[in-house]
Amino acid sequence: MRRLVEEGFLRSQRILKAMMKVPREEFVPEPYRDHAYLEVPLPLPGSDATISCPHSYPMFYEALELRENDTFLEVGAGSGYGAALARETVGKGGRVVTIEIDEETYKFAKRNLERTGYLDVLLLLGDGSLGYSTEAPYDKICVTAACPEIPNPLIRQLKPGGKLIAPIGSPGLV
Numbered sequence: 001m002r003r004l005v006e007e008g009f010l011r012s013q014r015i016l017k018a019m020m021k022v023p024r025e026e027f028v029p030e031p032y033r034d035h036a037y038l039e040v041p042l043p044l045p046g047s048d049a050t051i052s053c054p055h056s057y058p059m060f061y062e063a064l065e066l067r068e069n070d071t072f073l074e075v076g077a078g079s080g081y082g083a084a085l086a087r088e089t090v091g092k093g094g095r096v097v098t099i100e101i102d103e104e105t106y107k108f109a110k111r112n113l114e115r116t117g118y119l120d121v122l123l124l125l126g127d128g129s130l131g132y133s134t135e136a137p138y139d140k141i142c143v144t145a146a147c148p149e150i151p152n153p154l155i156r157q158l159k160p161g162g163k164l165i166a167p168i169g170s171p172g173l174v
Contacts, residue, residue, distance in 0.1 A: 010058040014068065018088035019058065027051060027081035027112050044079050046105030051079045052144065061089060064140045064163045069093040071135065073157065075128030075166075076100065076144030080109035083121045086142075096121045097135045099128035131157040138162060146170060 001019060004010040010019065025036040028051055032042045041050035060082075066072060068091040074083055077100035087096045098121060100106040106125045113121050124132060128143070129151035136157035143154070143166030150166055158164055 004055055004058055007055070009055045009062070011062055012058075012066075012089075014089050014091075015058050015061050015066065015085070018085045019054075021088055022081065022084045023116065024054065024081060026116050027079040027084070029108075044105055045108045046102035049078060049102055049105040049108075051081055057082055057085050060142050060144075060165050061086065063165055064142060066090065066140055070139040071095045071137070071159075072097070073131060073135070073138045073141045073154075074098040074144065075131070075142065075154070077109040077123055078105065078144060080112040080116075080118070080121070080123070082142070082144065083109070083123065084113065084116060084118045087118050087121050095135060097124065097132050097138075098122070099124045099126055099132060101125075101127055129153065133157055140164070143167070 010016055025033045028036045028042050037054060039053045041052055044051055066089050070090045072086050072090055077098040083096050083098040100109055110123055131153045137159040138157055139159055139162050141154055141158055141164040146167045146169055
């Protein structure tokens with residue numbers, strides 16, 4: 001964590017506390033647990049699924065200014081780690097919704113979130129580019145995979161003055 005603070009990725013006390021509390025090793029497949037904190041993406045069950053490098057989460061969440069009581073949508077649940085960090089950051093008054101398109105990855109995230117006690121994270125199987133209007137509007141939205149442009153349904157589900165972050169471009173070029 002010290003390196004993330006020193007390099008400016010991690011500035012918020014809430015996000016720092018979340019990263020100290022959520023055990024990243026519980027969100028990576030067993031063969032990679034010894035590498036959970038290395039700055040490399042690690043493979044997950046599913047088609048081309050990975051857990052992002054540790055610095056990615058505070059980089060996104062700091063830019064979003066993710067705060068207590070926010071309603072947060074994550075597009076691309078992956079291992080569930082980002083949703084767990086977000087849940088800790090938004091606190092009891094906030095809400096976290098995360099969507100995963102790949103069924104095998106979704107099942108992995110579901111097991112991880114349940115095993116680590118994040119039962120109030122709403123995890124959905126589906127196309128995240130459509131968002132989830134039932135819980136909208138969102139204060140903050142984070143898209144975790146490259147997309148050619150920001151999907152209109154996500155823009156419509158963002159509160160006025162809300163923030164959305166997404167890597168825009170072709171996968172592999174971002």
